[in-house]
Amino acid sequence: MAGTNAKWQAARATPGFFDDMRVVEVGGESVDFCGMLLAGEGADVIKVEPPEGSPSRRIGPFYEDRPDKDRSLFFWTYNRGKRGVTLDLDAARDRQRYLDLVRTADVIIDAQPAGRMNALGLGYDAVKQVNTGAVYCSITPFGLYGPWRDFKGSDLIHQALGGSAYCIGYSQQSPGQWETPPFMAQSWHSYAIAAEHAAVAIAAAFYWRHHPGNRTDGGGRGQFIDVSIHDACAQSTEGTVPRYIYTGRNQVRNAPQQIRCSDGRFIALVITMLRIANLAKLRELLAPAGLDKELEDPRFDTADYVKTPEATQRIAATLGRWAATKTAEEAFHALQRCNVVCAPNRPPEELLDDAQCRERNNFVDIEHPELGRHFTYARHPSLRSEASWRTGPRAPLLGEHDEEVWRQLQSNA
Amino acid sequence: MSKTSSDRGPALGSEMSPLPLKGVRITDLTWALASAGNATLLASLGAEVIRIEWPERMDFTRLSETAGVGISSREAQRTPLGPGKKEIPYQKKGSPVPPHANRSGVFNDRNPGKYGITLNMSLAEGREVFKRLVRTSDVVMDGFKAPVMGKWGLDYDGLRAIKEDIIYIQMSGYGNTGPCRNYGSLGPTAQAFSGLGYLHGLPEPHEPTSWSHSYMDTTPPFYGALAVIGALHHRNRTGRGQYIDQAQYEPGLFLNGTALLDFSANGRRSGRHGNRSPYLPAAPHGIYRCAGDDAWIAIAVFNDAEWRSLCACMENPDWTRERRFATLEARIANQDALDALVEQWTIAQDHYALMYRLQEAGVPAGAVQSPEDKVRTDPHLKVRDFFVQLDHSELGTWPFTRHLTPKLSATPAHPGGPTHRGAPCIGEDNRYVYEELLGMSAEEIRAYEDRGVI
Known part of the structure; x- marks a missing residue:
């Protein structure tokens, strides 16, 4: 495997999968993530912002906690690898510039409120006139049609309506009675989920435009894509919807199965996957602490019992007593060696020191030259042999590429 | 529009x-x-x-x-x-x-x-x-x-x-x-x-x-x-x-938001924030109990206009005029009290009816939908x-x-x-x-x- 790994290192400088794709994105915080995914895959992503800057420049936290349009860590996180230009779309001259720009684009991502770009004469109908091959992707809270079309969304609202909040929370006190509410998953998941759906749809449309093959079905054209953040979030709840469809049972909101270790960190466990054969190994692990006796009940030697809630709770309780004297890191490796599917539940920043993440080069320092510093970002969602994920440069300062982009457009005109 | x-x-x-x-x-x-x-x-x-x-x-x-x-x-x-x-x-x-x-x-x-x-x-x-x-x-x-x-x-x-x-x-x-x-x-x-x-x-x-x-x-x-x-x-x-x-x-x-950068650039460690909005000022911002079993509504108020609309929906009770809720900054500073008061109002209401009323008034709101709700009733998905x-x-x-x-x-x-x-x-x-x-x-x-x- 080392050989293959070495090949990745050599591949680092190669262009991304979509290095022939130009993307123009316009809109607020729901456009950022999708453009970042395409930039990571090599696209030339140009972010169009109003003169005062994108609304996402106002989302914190901020560098050194000083709010400023060029110091938003939210903006930094989701806009690296892009170029940025400013346009006042309420002014006729800039609307023309926008059309000049989208004429050169393969993909337009429009996350302005539904209807706004049409009202400005810059919607899909107008873009199609100047660029027949354009893939035009609209991202709005609820999509362009449907009874909730004009509802206001937000990360919290989408996680509530989309159903993920229903599945996040602490366990019930008694059947049907919760002391605490359902919780949202912090860190902007609704925008990420919509972006993932949008990016795959865009990639497929772009592929179909470029590789119609021997088909006679119209490949080679552009098309329009309507992304509803609500629809995407509603799809993100794994087996909960099919489980209801097929059994009539709703998911029960529960805290995850986890045990606390000596360093205060939790280990998440999936005990239902444990096989009888692994219990023998587990008893060996527990023997020095004298805890192996707790798993010596002969019922544990029947496959049916091991899968019952009673059995998994008994095993988890025993493992909890064992882990109380181990750090999460020690417990993780020891339990995995006994084929217990488990992992430490850590704050993200602790991954920077994780041996697995280090080995896989999961983090990268990106220069912020105007600050004379570099900061740490996630490097890639997967490793590739031929075309690496593009990690930088850092997000554009407001208007940073105005001159460069317009000059480029003029020289190509 | x-x-x-x-x-x-x-x-x-x-x-x-x-x-x-x-x-x-x-x-x-x-x-x-x-x-x-x-x-x-x-x-x-x-x-x-x-x-x-x-x-x-x-x-x-x-x-x-x-x-x-x-x-x-x-x-x-x-x-x-x-x-x-x-x-x-x-x-x-x-x-x-x-x-x-x-x-x-x-x-x-x-x-x-x-x-x-x-x-x-x-x-x-x-x-x-x-x-x-x-x-x-x-x-x-x-x-x-x-x-x-x-x-x-x-x-x-x-x-x-x-x-x-x-x-x-x-x-x-x-x-x-x-x-x-x-x-x-x-x-x-x-x-x-x-x-x-x-x-x-x-x-x-x-x-x-x-x-x-x-x-x-x-x-x-x-x-x-x-x-x-x-x-x-x-x-x-x-x-x-x-x-x-x-x-x-x-x-x-x-997918972990700004956690890595907040640590790398500001040296800050990750925490948990319940249903609050730690990075985009908003209050009230939470999930509140409604009438019925396991029925909840999410409400997110980002500015004064949305706050005034929410107050109007609540029929402007006296507490909404208290100084501690007068500005977004004040509402954020007093979120625990605010959440309790908002929930006193939501708790007797049907979460869907309330969502429609609030959205009609321009207040971001959404029922917490279960898998059953998405399959059986969500009119938008349908x-x-x-x-x-x-x-x-x-x-x-x-x-x-x-x-x-x-x-x-x-x-x-x-x-x-x-x-x-x-x-x-x-x-x-x-x-x-x-x-x-x-x-x-x-x-x-x-x-x-x-x-x-x-």
């Missing part, structure tokens, strides 16, 4: 429209949800996905808790089941596979649009048949623990020796390098390992809550599908194949055809969720993919794949069957 018909976007494509990945063939050795879901997305875009299974090592989602149970709930709907498939290899051989292996709802929903064959990869002869399949494929994908394919000589170098420009995506738990490469991984542990689960719930000393479903089973397929489509585009332009090594936890590193009816050879017709939700005007994705069908029964497409695609004779197939190869 005026609503013209063109604001809806162009007319949507129909089921007669082309699928964008038509002509792409994928040999699918995936497993469970996180890896299988990648092939499912690509099938919904038109790729011909051939899912390989072997009855003695069956995907556990075929035997999940929902297996068989769905039949009774569906019978209650008084519509007939499909005709059933009688000619299924595992039944002929008297294998230990239970008859409900074809009747898992979760497996059906997660694997529509695929072809299904039986092939015993643990036999050398089985791997020879596999190689014939690879020769006719554009993409190979697997969801084994990382070392498995290499032990069979079928890692990227091995696959490339079979087909030079093959695209191979390996979707293991921890990736093909590193000290954890042999470890087991599932949704709940991937969302822990990647740091995501730590961020939800109440601040210390409360435990992190994570998701009670496997978010990190639903999410990695999108990253995998994006990479595969990219690699196909790259291959078509350069003639070169690709090896993609995706760990289940790795996409999660992109109008947007979120569910699609598909046939399954044993289970009959069921509603399926769209795995890829965006509406593409020219090449709409469809969960039925090229098969126009739900998930395959075990070995359902042996004849099509072995006879038509690989050109085996009936005798050859029978011989393989007799030797336990297919």
Whole structure:
């Protein structure tokens, strides 16, 4: 495997999968993530912002906690690898510039409120006139049609309506009675989920435009894509919807199965996957602490019992007593060696020191030259042999590429 | 904003429209949800996905808790089941596979649009048949623990020796390098390992809550599908194949918001913020109890206009005029008191009626929807055809969720993919794949069957 790994290192400088794709994105915080995914895959992503800057420049936290349009860590996180230009779309001259720009684009991502770009004469109908091959992707809270079309969304609202909040929370006190509410998953998941759906749809449309093959079905054209953040979030709840469809049972909101270790960190466990054969190994692990006796009940030697809630709770309780004297890191490796599917539940920043993440080069320092510093970002969602994920440069300062982009457009005109 | 018909976007494509990945063939050795879901997305875009299974090592989602149970709930709907498939290899051989292996709802929903064959990869002869399949494929994908394919000589170098420009995506738990490469991984542990689960719930000393479903089973397929489509585009332009090594936890590193940068740039460690909005000023911002069992509403107020609308909906009780709630800053500073007062108002109300009232008044609000709500009542998902009816050879017709939700005007994705069908029964497409695609004779197939190869 080392050989293959070495090949990745050599591949680092190669262009991304979509290095022939130009993307123009316009809109607020729901456009950022999708453009970042395409930039990571090599696209030339140009972010169009109003003169005062994108609304996402106002989302914190901020560098050194000083709010400023060029110091938003939210903006930094989701806009690296892009170029940025400013346009006042309420002014006729800039609307023309926008059309000049989208004429050169393969993909337009429009996350302005539904209807706004049409009202400005810059919607899909107008873009199609100047660029027949354009893939035009609209991202709005609820999509362009449907009874909730004009509802206001937000990360919290989408996680509530989309159903993920229903599945996040602490366990019930008694059947049907919760002391605490359902919780949202912090860190902007609704925008990420919509972006993932949008990016795959865009990639497929772009592929179909470029590789119609021997088909006679119209490949080679552009098309329009309507992304509803609500629809995407509603799809993100794994087996909960099919489980209801097929059994009539709703998911029960529960805290995850986890045990606390000596360093205060939790280990998440999936005990239902444990096989009888692994219990023998587990008893060996527990023997020095004298805890192996707790798993010596002969019922544990029947496959049916091991899968019952009673059995998994008994095993988890025993493992909890064992882990109380181990750090999460020690417990993780020891339990995995006994084929217990488990992992430490850590704050993200602790991954920077994780041996697995280090080995896989999961983090990268990106220069912020105007600050004379570099900061740490996630490097890639997967490793590739031929075309690496593009990690930088850092997000554009407001208007940073105005001159460069317009000059480029003029020289190509 | 005026609503013209063109604001809806162009007319949507129909089921007669082309699928964008038509002509792409994928040999699918995936497993469970996180890896299988990648092939499912690509099938919904038109790729011909051939899912390989072997009855003695069956995907556990075929035997999940929902297996068989769905039949009774569906019978209650008084519509007939499909005709059933009688000619299924595992039944002929008297294998230990239970008859409900074809009747898992979760497996059906997660694997529509695929072809299904039986092939015993643990036999050398089985791997020879596999190689014939690879020769006719554009993409190979697997969801084994990382070392498995290499032990069979079928890692990227091995696959490339079979087909030079093959695209191979390996979707293991921890990736093909590193000290954890042999470890087991599932949704709940991937969302822990990647740091995501730590961020939800109440601040210390409360435990992190994570998701009670496997978010990190639903999410990695999108990253995998994006990479595969990219690699196909790259291959078509350069003639070169690709090896993609995706760990289940790795996409999660992109999903933990600003946590990494806040640590790297500001030295701040992660915490939990309940339902508050720590980085975009808002108050009230929470999920509040409503009338009825387990009924809740989310309300998010980002500015004074929304606050005034909320107050009007509450009929402007005296407390809303108190100094401590006069500005957004003040409301944030006094959120605990504010949340308690808002909940005193929501607790007697129906969460849906309240949502409509608040949204009508311009206040962002949403009922906390359960799976049942999404299936039975969500009027928006209904109008947007979120569910699609598909046939399954044993289970009959069921509603399926769209795995890829965006509406593409020219090449709409469809969960039925090229098969126009739900998930395959075990070995359902042996004849099509072995006879038509690989050109085996009936005798050859029978011989393989007799030797336990297919």
